[in-house]
Amino acid sequence: MKDIPDSLAPPQPTRMKMRIVIPLIFIAVVSALLLWGIVRGNWSDAQTRNPASAADGVIAQLLRTTEGRKQMHAAIIVTAPPERVWKVVTDYDHFSDVFPNISASKGVRDPDGLWHLTGEIRSFIGRWPMDLHVRHEESAAKFAASWDEPHGAWKVNRGSWVVTHHGAGETLLEYNLELRVSPFPDFVVRAVLLGQLKPVMKAVANRVERDQPPR
Known part of the structure; x- marks a missing residue:
């Protein structure tokens, strides 16, 4: 054979x-x-959870609002007065220091008092132009920057920075974001962005510390 x-x-x-x-x-x-x-993209909390001290680091969660919407929420205690934290989160020309996926950002104050923010947002699922108007509110109680401006593939684009006094020389910084991007499922968008919240909040705290005036 x-x-x-x-x-x-x-x-x-x-x-x-x-x-x-x-x-x-x-x-x-x-x-x-x-x-x-x-x-990760669907499990939500009904109550906001914020850190009690700077030692708690960043707390990030998917929050279910009283209206039944789901928004991402992150909070951190920054060892600096509110004015310095506010200066960083509204420094639109240098947003890439905080958001590594944003490039060529620029902020211009319009005659109506709103800030016109432009740039480009990049991620592994695509690139989108950033074009929104941000409302600033400043008072003795808090500073807030908020927007609600869908455009193009961004079917929902709603968010805010909230800066409040926390204790002696400390600030509570909160970041809220509700985003729907076509054609991606909402849970995918939320799962991806939730993973980016902690680095963003830490970047703000690091930038505040870096910009600390000499004693």
Whole structure:
């Protein structure tokens, strides 16, 4: 009997196992990531959770508002007076110091008192022009910068910075964001952005510390 050429020989058992196992592992990983995204992008709290001190770091959550909407919320205690924190979160020309995915940002105050903020937002799911008008409110109780301006693929674009006095030489900084971007599912957008909130808040605190005037 002639020898069977290697090319016609039946596959080795190990090879066959690998051909089955590798796709199964891939499917399991993708399924786990999808499940993680669904849970992370949908699980919401009814109550706002803010840190009690700077030692608590950043607290980020998906918050369910009284109107039934879901918005992302992050908070941090910054060791600096509110005026200095406010100066950083409204320094629109240098927003890339806080948001690494924003480039060429620029803020111009319009005659109606609103700030016109432009730039480009980049992420692994796409690029979008940033064009919105921000309302500033300043009082003895708090500073707030808010916007509600959908445009283009951004079907919902609503958010705010809220800066309030917390204690001696400290500030509570809160960031709220509600975003819907077509054609992506809402839970995907929320899951991705929730992962970016903590670095953003820490970047603000670091920038405030960096800009601290000499004693």
